[in-house]
Amino acid sequence: MCLDFDGVLCDSEREVSTSGLEACQQYWPHLFGSLDGGERQRILASLRAVRPRLIKGFEVLAMARLLLEDKSNEQLILADWEPLLEATLRRWGEDAAALAAAFEAHRSQQMSRNSERWLSLNPLYPGVAAALADSPYPFYIASSKAARRLVPLLSSCLGMEVDEQSPRLFASLIPPNEMKIDALRTIMKRPVAAGATLHFVDDRFETLHAIVTQAPDLSRWKLYLADWGYNTPEERQAAAQLPGVRLLALPEFCELLRWGIVMRVDDGCEPTAEEVAAGLNGSTSVQH
Numbered sequence: 001m002c003l004d005f006d007g008v009l010c011d012s013e014r015e016v017s018t019s020g021l022e023a024c025q026q027y028w029p030h031l032f033g034s035l036d037g038g039e040r041q042r043i044l045a046s047l048r049a050v051r052p053r054l055i056k057g058f059e060v061l062a063m064a065r066l067l068l069e070d071k072s073n074e075q076l077i078l079a080d081w082e083p084l085l086e087a088t089l090r091r092w093g094e095d096a097a098a099l100a101a102a103f104e105a106h107r108s109q110q111m112s113r114n115s116e117r118w119l120s121l122n123p124l125y126p127g128v129a130a131a132l133a134d135s136p137y138p139f140y141i142a143s144s145k146a147a148r149r150l151v152p153l154l155s156s157c158l159g160m161e162v163d164e165q166s167p168r169l170f171a172s173l174i175p176p177n178e179m180k181i182d183a184l185r186t187i188m189k190r191p192v193a194a195g196a197t198l199h200f201v202d203d204r205f206e207t208l209h210a211i212v213t214q215a216p217d218l219s220r221w222k223l224y225l226a227d228w229g230y231n232t233p234e235e236r237q238a239a240a241q242l243p244g245v246r247l248l249a250l251p252e253f254c255e256l257l258r259w260g261i262v263m264r265v266d267d268g269c270e271p272t273a274e275e276v277a278a279g280l281n282g283s284t285s286v287q288h
């Protein structure tokens with residue numbers, strides 16, 4: 001079994017958005033220095049809505065500034081982000097490398113100086129920790145997150161004592177489509193995969209689409225789109241029509257972890273009303 005981390009196991013959007021907005025206040029103090037509480041919450045809510053489009057962490061700074069300029073930019077970001085990012089940085093006279101450096105510096109500072117807060121902004125989805133603890137199956141993590149951040153999260157949240165060179169860990173997979181295909185090929189060649197049923201769970205529609213259309217050699221893998229993760233209603237609808245891809249709900253994911261199949265029973269993973277209100281369930285109109 002191979003699992004994505006952000007948007008499948010962990011709701012890391014909270015940390016990315018919070019860190020991004022704080023980095024904006026340092027990088028563009030003339031724009032973000034005087035935000036009041038209401039404006040801050042509005043931008044954070046919009047950052048959660050556009051999270052499906054974020055690939056590289058620094059992009060959250062550009063998203064936040066666009067959303068500060070005009071809330072309607074939320075729809076532009078969701079519609080066609082990569083060309084918009086390039087054109088916007090050119091319009092602002094900004095450099096992607098400089099934004100990335102500012103974002104990484106702030107996150108590293110937060111990890112070292114306030115690690116408890118940083119960890120608290122990366123909660124696991126409801127029921128995931130218990131289901132993984134009960135799982136009898138070997139699993140791998142394939143994530144675009146940098147290993148230096150992924151390793152402490154796996155240790156703190158899941159009790160996985162792995163280092164950055166662990167064969168169970170595939171990190172920094174950017175661009176995710178190509179790099180995750182390579183990771184699945186690597187896992188498939190290992191002795192543990194011989195004769196086994198292979199499952200891959202991701203929340204990124206584009207990656208699953210690339211596997212189906214560009215990697216026929218990966219046909220042994222059963223593919224699932226996590227409907228509680230960072231994807232849109234349109235992407236979930238498209239995934240349901242994509243051959244070889246199954247749309248998966250959080251309770252079903254917990255079943256898959258425990259039993260290797262989806263049995264569609266209530267295993268205690270169904271989010272509570274409070275969790276739904278907090279945005280933890282895939283039933284919201286725009287996923288986080």
